[in-house]
Amino acid sequence: MLEIKHLKLTLNGKPLINELNLEVKEGKIHGLLGVNGAGKTSLANLIMGTSYPDEGSIILEGRDITRFTISQRAKMGITLAWQEPARFEGLSIREYLGLNRNLSLSEAEKYLWTVGLPPGEYLNRAVDGSLSGGERKRVELASVLAMKPKVAILDEPDSGIDVVSLPHIMNGIVEMGKRGSAVLLITHNEGAVSVSEEVSIICAGKIINSGPPQEMCHWFKNNCQTCPHIGEPDYKGV
Amino acid sequence: MLAVKEYEAMLEAYGKAGGNLDALKSKEVGNLVIHKNKVLSVKEADGIKVETEETESGVNIYFLVKEGAKIKYPVHLCFGVLPEEGLQEIILRVEAQDNSEVNVIAHCIFPNAVDVIHKMDAAIKIGDNAKFSYHETHYHGEFGGVKVIPKARIEVGRKGVWESTFSLIQGCVGMLDYDFEIFGDEKSINELMVKVFGKKEDDINIVEKIHLNGQGARGLAKSRLVLNDNARAMVRGETYGNAPFARGHVDCIEIVNGDGVAARAIPLVYVNDKQAKVTHEAAIGSIDKKQMQTLMARGLNEEEAVDVIVKGILR
Numbered sequence: 265m266l267e268i269k270h271l272k273l274t275l276n277g278k279p280l281i282n283e284l285n286l287e288v289k290e291g292k293i294h295g296l297l298g299v300n301g302a303g304k305t306s307l308a309n310l311i312m313g314t315s316y317p318d319e320g321s322i323i324l325e326g327r328d329i330t331r332f333t334i335s336q337r338a339k340m341g342i343t344l345a346w347q348e349p350a351r352f353e354g355l356s357i358r359e360y361l362g363l364n365r366n367l368s369l370s371e372a373e374k375y376l377w378t379v380g381l382p383p384g385e386y387l388n389r390a391v392d393g394s395l396s397g398g399e400r401k402r403v404e405l406a407s408v409l410a411m412k413p414k415v416a417i418l419d420e421p422d423s424g425i426d427v428v429s430l431p432h433i434m435n436g437i438v439e440m441g442k443r444g445s446a447v448l449l450i451t452h453n454e455g456a457v458s459v460s461e462e463v464s465i466i467c468a469g470k471i472i473n474s475g476p477p478q479e480m481c482h483w484f485k486n487n488c489q490t491c492p493h494i495g496e497p498d499y500k501g502v
Numbered sequence: 503m504l505a506v507k508e509y510e511a512m513l514e515a516y517g518k519a520g521g522n523l524d525a526l527k528s529k530e531v532g533n534l535v536i537h538k539n540k541v542l543s544v545k546e547a548d549g550i551k552v553e554t555e556e557t558e559s560g561v562n563i564y565f566l567v568k569e570g571a572k573i574k575y576p577v578h579l580c581f582g583v584l585p586e587e588g589l590q591e592i593i594l595r596v597e598a599q600d601n602s603e604v605n606v607i608a609h610c611i612f613p614n615a616v617d618v619i620h621k622m623d624a625a626i627k628i629g630d631n632a633k634f635s636y637h638e639t640h641y642h643g644e645f646g647g648v649k650v651i652p653k654a655r656i657e658v659g660r661k662g663v664w665e666s667t668f669s670l671i672q673g674c675v676g677m678l679d680y681d682f683e684i685f686g687d688e689k690s691i692n693e694l695m696v697k698v699f700g701k702k703e704d705d706i707n708i709v710e711k712i713h714l715n716g717q718g719a720r721g722l723a724k725s726r727l728v729l730n731d732n733a734r735a736m737v738r739g740e741t742y743g744n745a746p747f748a749r750g751h752v753d754c755i756e757i758v759n760g761d762g763v764a765a766r767a768i769p770l771v772y773v774n775d776k777q778a779k780v781t782h783e784a785a786i787g788s789i790d791k792k793q794m795q796t797l798m799a800r801g802l803n804e805e806e807a808v809d810v811i812v813k814g815i816l817r
Contacts (some may be wrong), residue, residue, distance in 0.1 A: 274644050287746050291788075309718045312795075322554060334795055334798040334799055335798045335801065335802065335803045335804070337799075338798060338799050338800060338801040338802075339801050342653040342799075343799050343801075346792070346796065349791065349796065350792040350793045350809065352793060352810075352814050353726075353755075353811065353814050353815050353817075354814030354815055354816070354817035355810065355814040363797060363802060363810070364799065364800060364801040364802050364806070365801070392693075407800065411800060411801070457567075497606055
């Protein structure tokens with residue numbers, strides 16, 4: 265579904281993404297584990313098109329979309345749930361879920377229930393600063409669900425989330441996979457990738473290992489949490 | 503123009519401006535319709551008294567909400583000048599007596615203005631424990647030939663509530679010189695909100711002043727402006743915390759979305775009681791990049807994304 269080949273991005277001479285290769289398959293949740301500064305958000309931005317790589321390509325269903333705009337990618341079925349989602353004054357949650365498409369009331373309600381937000385309380389609230397961080401993230405996930413994307417990039421959907429909200433977030437992610445989306449679940453929390461079919465570990469802008477979730481979590485704990493290589497431009501991986 | 507025809511023309515313009523025609527025709531709903539200096543309709547709802555006096559350049563109005571009256575339906579006001587030229591000066595005196603409650607919806611309509619002046623000078627007194635909501639929406643044509651000069655001085659009694667919105671987002675503003683000043687007594691709630699969409703050569707000047715004079719009084723001076731083309735705007739939000747436990751906030755956002763725009767904001771917060779607290783925030787800038795990217799990642803193009811953000815801010 266989504267293939268990333270030899271992707272490179274440098275900033276002020278420092279490689280943020282370094283020869284990165286990755287494939288995310290249809291209907292599968294692919295976990296991307298990495299510590300802070302490993303290049304996770306940079307990769308998310310490159311896939312969504314908020315920035316462009318220096319080298320390499322991003323392929324969606326066989327089509328090279330590396331130079332496509334954000335809107336073009338979104339229209340092809342890619343979307344991103346930001347780590348810290350933007351807030352919108354005067355825009356209701358119902359309107360936010362139905363951006364650019366006709367979304368029935370029952371559909372909007374269904375997506376909110378999926379992420380554990382009672383529609384009666386939330387549909388008419390604004391997507392503004394009155395929502396807590398956890399509420400906003402759940403709304404973000406609901407809006408990604410509502411878009412029925414081919415590829416959903418979820419940038420740390422679990423970070424800063426309370427224990428009450430977390431199961432709802434995870435439920436929403438699992439639901440996305442069940443509905444056929446290819447999900448790239450980006451996190452630094454090895455517990456969160458347990459819902460994935462496959463996990464890759466990113467370090468210094470490249471994928472250094474991939475495999476089943478349990479094995480990768482174990483590997484991540486043993487090798488990454490005290491990693492001396494973070495940010496090293498010439499790090500070649502394990 | 504005959505009065506009947508004037509009235510019909512005003513109703514038509516009122517409907518086009520988003521006014522509620524059914525409400526204006528209802529027997530239970532209070533209304534007041536004025537074209538230039540002619541009073542075309544006055545309807546007093548139970549608990550409300552309205553006196554009018556036509557002058558050479560406008561109308562003097564006395565609007566009374568009787569003590570304890572809770573007005574069931576919003577009272578609708580419709581002021582306007584339909585020809586290309588004209589002057590309308592409204593001298594408004596409002597008295598909302600103790601324990602009364604009313605919601606007033608005003609539409610000001612200048613659809614064909616090339617050289618029109620609309621002035622309002624209001625002295626408003628809100629009694630103890632009374633609540634007055636005032637929402638004024640303007641509908642201007644695309645010529646920008648309107649000078650709108652609303653000025654109000656509002657006194658809010660003990661535990662009284664004043665909340666108003668002034669919205670000018672349809673058509674060209676022309677020149678706006680808005681100046682509202684509130685004096686809030688003990689435990690009163692005092693809120694001013696202005697929303698303006700400036701474009702072309704619009705010239706916008708906004709002053710919102712709130713004096714929190716009574717213990718525990720609360721105030722909010724809020725403004726939302728979007729400026730396109732060569733529009734210019736100056737917003738002055740002032741809040742004075744003059745009593746213990748007074749709490750006030752000045753909140754101004756101006757989005758600049760044109761090469762020739764000029765936007766200024768001067769928030770002034772003043773506290774002269776050690777137990778009072780007044781805060782402010784003002785932001786002027788282009789449309790937030792993160793908001794744009796978020797909307798575009800949901801499939802909107804750039805123009806659609808701007809539209810969603812602007813409409814939200816001005817809602």
